[in-house]
Amino acid sequence: xxxxxxxxxxxxxxxxxxxxxxxxxxxxxxxxxxxxGPESYVLGLVTRVMVFAIAALAVDLLCGFGxxxxxxxxxxxxxxxxxxxxxxAHGVTDMTITLPLALAVSAAFAYVTGTIxxxxxxxxxxMITLAFGQMAYFIAGSLAPYGGDDGITLPARSxxxxxxxxxxxxxxxxxxxxxxxxxxxxxRAVVYxxxxxxxxxxxxxxxxxATIGFDVFRFQRVGYVIAGCLGGLAGFxxxxxxEFVSPAYMxxxxxxxxxxxxxxxxxxxxxxxxxxAASYLLLEEGLAGLxxxxxxxFGPMLVLIVLFARGGLVGLAASIKARFxxx
Amino acid sequence: xxxxxLLVENLRKSFGGLVVTDGVTLEIGPGELHxxxxxxxxxxxxxxxxxxxxxxxxDGRILLNGTDIMLLxxxxxxxxxxxxxxxxxxxxxxxxxLENVALAVQARSGSxxxxxxxxxxxxxxxxxAMAALAEVGxxxxxxxxxAHLSHGEKxxxxxxxxxxxxxxxxxxxxxMAGTGPEESERIVAVLKKLKGRFAMLLVEHDMNAxxxxxxxxxxLTYGRVLASGAPNEVRNDPAVMQAYxxxxxx
Numbered sequence: 001x002x003x004x005x006x007x008x009x010x011x012x013x014x015x016x017x018x019x020x021x022x023x024x025x026x027x028x029x030x031x032x033x034x035x036x037g038p039e040s041y042v043l044g045l046v047t048r049v050m051v052f053a054i055a056a057l058a059v060d061l062l063c064g065f066g067x068x069x070x071x072x073x074x075x076x077x078x079x080x081x082x083x084x085x086x087x088x089a090h091g092v093t094d095m096t097i098t099l100p101l102a103l104a105v106s107a108a109f110a111y112v113t114g115t116i117x118x119x120x121x122x123x124x125x126x127m128i129t130l131a132f133g134q135m136a137y138f139i140a141g142s143l144a145p146y147g148g149d150d151g152i153t154l155p156a157r158s159x160x161x162x163x164x165x166x167x168x169x170x171x172x173x174x175x176x177x178x179x180x181x182x183x184x185x186x187x188r189a190v191v192y193x194x195x196x197x198x199x200x201x202x203x204x205x206x207x208x209x210a211t212i213g214f215d216v217f218r219f220q221r222v223g224y225v226i227a228g229c230l231g232g233l234a235g236f237x238x239x240x241x242x243e244f245v246s247p248a249y250m251x252x253x254x255x256x257x258x259x260x261x262x263x264x265x266x267x268x269x270x271x272x273x274x275x276x277a278a279s280y281l282l283l284e285e286g287l288a289g290l291x292x293x294x295x296x297x298f299g300p301m302l303v304l305i306v307l308f309a310r311g312g313l314v315g316l317a318a319s320i321k322a323r324f325x326x327x
Numbered sequence: 328x329x330x331x332x333l334l335v336e337n338l339r340k341s342f343g344g345l346v347v348t349d350g351v352t353l354e355i356g357p358g359e360l361h362x363x364x365x366x367x368x369x370x371x372x373x374x375x376x377x378x379x380x381x382x383x384x385x386d387g388r389i390l391l392n393g394t395d396i397m398l399l400x401x402x403x404x405x406x407x408x409x410x411x412x413x414x415x416x417x418x419x420x421x422x423x424x425l426e427n428v429a430l431a432v433q434a435r436s437g438s439x440x441x442x443x444x445x446x447x448x449x450x451x452x453x454x455x456a457m458a459a460l461a462e463v464g465x466x467x468x469x470x471x472x473x474a475h476l477s478h479g480e481k482x483x484x485x486x487x488x489x490x491x492x493x494x495x496x497x498x499x500x501x502x503m504a505g506t507g508p509e510e511s512e513r514i515v516a517v518l519k520k521l522k523g524r525f526a527m528l529l530v531e532h533d534m535n536a537x538x539x540x541x542x543x544x545x546x547l548t549y550g551r552v553l554a555s556g557a558p559n560e561v562r563n564d565p566a567v568m569q570a571y572x573x574x575x576x577x
Binding site for chain 2: 161190192193194195198200201204205207208209210211212213214215216219222290292
């Protein structure tokens, strides 16, 4: 009860929680530890975790703070990834062009689809975001010059002013970590800002927000564009990490996984999205090694979390901590 | 052109065959508190919804300080100085009392498309919000999450939100609904203090409150204005006594 109240109450002054600092410290130290083991496997896996954490942050921003349950966010990841791949196919690999382009494409898609989606709410919003996600998926699959359903291999990772800054896995790792940290700090600032207050207020009571003079729709659309850009950023990084892009990145299962990550980690907490992405992907990796039907194990875990720890892993940790400090 | 803050002319609204607002005309002058009373189902809340913009009338005119607001959405009417409270408490349950009010201050001061600075540290917003909370006697509960306030406190919070908007006209839809006698006395006291600062349209069932506060009273039955005038005139109007007040005032 106390943890619930604490988690749901309005945010206090902006301060950094020790767990968040620890989380980023661990991520920063992973490459040092990895040097003693299967380095490229570990770096690849954790880079992937961080990429999906950025996308999950976007989903948490919409679902956890805006009450906008998006079931098509993988489309933005795909758009970002395809921007890199298509530009690469035409010989443009410099991130001074491809990164802004990936963000712009995602923002434009978010603006246009958001204008339509945000006219609806609740289940209709879920279905219409799903529909746009599927449209993007099928369009990507029909891009015959760029691999169609089979996907397309990148000619090279993105360069910066001609330098192969993503040349080593370790460099890509730290760049991804930097982007994740920046995304996290941005989301945090946005959530607590004037804008964020209106955005969160719209989830609480949109009629009230309108009667005090806010055009809720415009605020939600800006939030949708921010989340879309974060999705595009994740796509840009994913394309670089895998050096391959396929329509599978945009499938509705991917969108569902992003929601599961956020629920698993803790909805409406931001760092829960990162914890959730890490737990989901690491569990997938660990369990898939044991059995092909790893979801048989993961499914019940998710059910337990949703039933008994509404705040996800982050909420669970907070309530355990509260219990110990009381004793 | 009159200097009325609110002018409602010949407003009509029906839901299918049911006429809920049948040619209502109302005028509220600056600083005036105009009460609308009438039996349940007389169309009082529907009238408020049409003035605030959550329902669109079929016909008629609504002028706020001479500006026709009939076609404006609720948020634009709010920007022109129209504030309202709801019959069923409408606050942001997971926001603190202070944040509920600070949001209202934010709505009228500066752009809210600001993304980086934490709003909770903006002293200007918090100070004005605290002042509004103090006016309704809720400043000692500023940090409490709205969902944890008592019913009467939530009603007071709604008033504070409205105050923070510095409205030109405040629509009050049964501010005493569901409150105990002590709490409604408190709200009456607050409204008395606010009276004269801006125009108010009060819909209320509590007759003691209405007669204690109103400068003018309009009686609504079946969507029509049955009578309108000073409290004494209305009290003694035979048609009103028969239709509505008879039993309650004896």
